[in-house]
Amino acid sequence: MTTFSLRTDKISQKTRPALLICVFLLSLAAPVSLLPAPCHCADIELPEISYGKENPAGPKILVAYATRAGSTAEVARAIGKKLAEDGAAVDVKPIKKIRGFSGYQAIVLGSAIRRGAVLPEITNFIETNKSELEKITVACFIVCMILRENNQENREKAASYLAPLRTEIAFVDIGLFAGKLDYSKLSSVDAFVVKNFIGTPEGDMRDWREINDWARNLGKKLRK
Numbered sequence: 001m002t003t004f005s006l007r008t009d010k011i012s013q014k015t016r017p018a019l020l021i022c023v024f025l026l027s028l029a030a031p032v033s034l035l036p037a038p039c040h041c042a043d044i045e046l047p048e049i050s051y052g053k054e055n056p057a058g059p060k061i062l063v064a065y066a067t068r069a070g071s072t073a074e075v076a077r078a079i080g081k082k083l084a085e086d087g088a089a090v091d092v093k094p095i096k097k098i099r100g101f102s103g104y105q106a107i108v109l110g111s112a113i114r115r116g117a118v119l120p121e122i123t124n125f126i127e128t129n130k131s132e133l134e135k136i137t138v139a140c141f142i143v144c145m146i147l148r149e150n151n152q153e154n155r156e157k158a159a160s161y162l163a164p165l166r167t168e169i170a171f172v173d174i175g176l177f178a179g180k181l182d183y184s185k186l187s188s189v190d191a192f193v194v195k196n197f198i199g200t201p202e203g204d205m206r207d208w209r210e211i212n213d214w215a216r217n218l219g220k221k222l223r224k
């Protein structure tokens with residue numbers, strides 16, 4: 001069974017003293033780690049890009065994403081590109097840069113998952129724009145590592161990350177995608193916690209065929 005939880009089986013008598021020191025040091029860092037996760041790396045690409053300018057008659061779609069280490073941005077870009085290939089005019093933007101969305105027929109919200117939840121800018125966006133969002137079509141996708149093993153149990157767990165949002169908005173479709181973990185793109189506290197406590201290995205587990213298929217089906221739904 002795959003879980004995104006503390007691996008106590010990795011702790012032996014020998015490593016216990018070192019672990020206690022680490023826990024002590026982490027407790028000193030706790031106030032920092034409880035702050036909303038900042039974007040740590042200057043080299044994280046935050047694409048702002050338009051696709052399908054040749055489709056002025058097609059549906060106008062906004063893909064708004066929230067990322068910390070960049071993998072969700074790349075997924076958002078792939079989804080935007082695919083929607084445009086199927087006839088839409090698409091803008092892909094970091095959610096923090098969105099000042100309004102009048103003129104769009106649909107919005108696709110995409111978030112990385114951190115500590116069992118979507119990133120706070122997604123939740124804030126929904127809270128702030130709830131009444132406007134109720135007037136257009138909204139789809140959502142998340143990118144997370146629990147789906148590196150794509151079985152029923154893990155899909156249910158991944159879907160549960162979205163439960164708080166689903167009480168706010170009726171999504172026309174939900175995409176649950178495996179993500180990417182690259183320790184070099186994390187803050188030192190996050191890298192330490194993920195490496196030593198959670199135990200999730202590095203890797204790019206994104207399934208581009210699954211992502212493109214989801215976008216293609218979404219495009220069909222939006223055209224109806």
Ligand SMILES: Cc1cc2nc3c(=O)[nH]c(=O)nc-3n(C[C@H](O)[C@H](O)[C@H](O)COP(=O)(O)O)c2cc1C
Nearest residue numbers: 067068069070071072112115116144145146179180
């Ligand atoms: C500190 C931290 C916490 C994470 N928490 C979870 C989690 O609770 N569940 C999960 O499935 N993946 C979790 N992940 C994995 C990320 O969701 C995954 O690496 C994703 O691709 C990151 O997206 P980004 O590159 O756009 O930031 C976590 C990653 C980090 C670094």
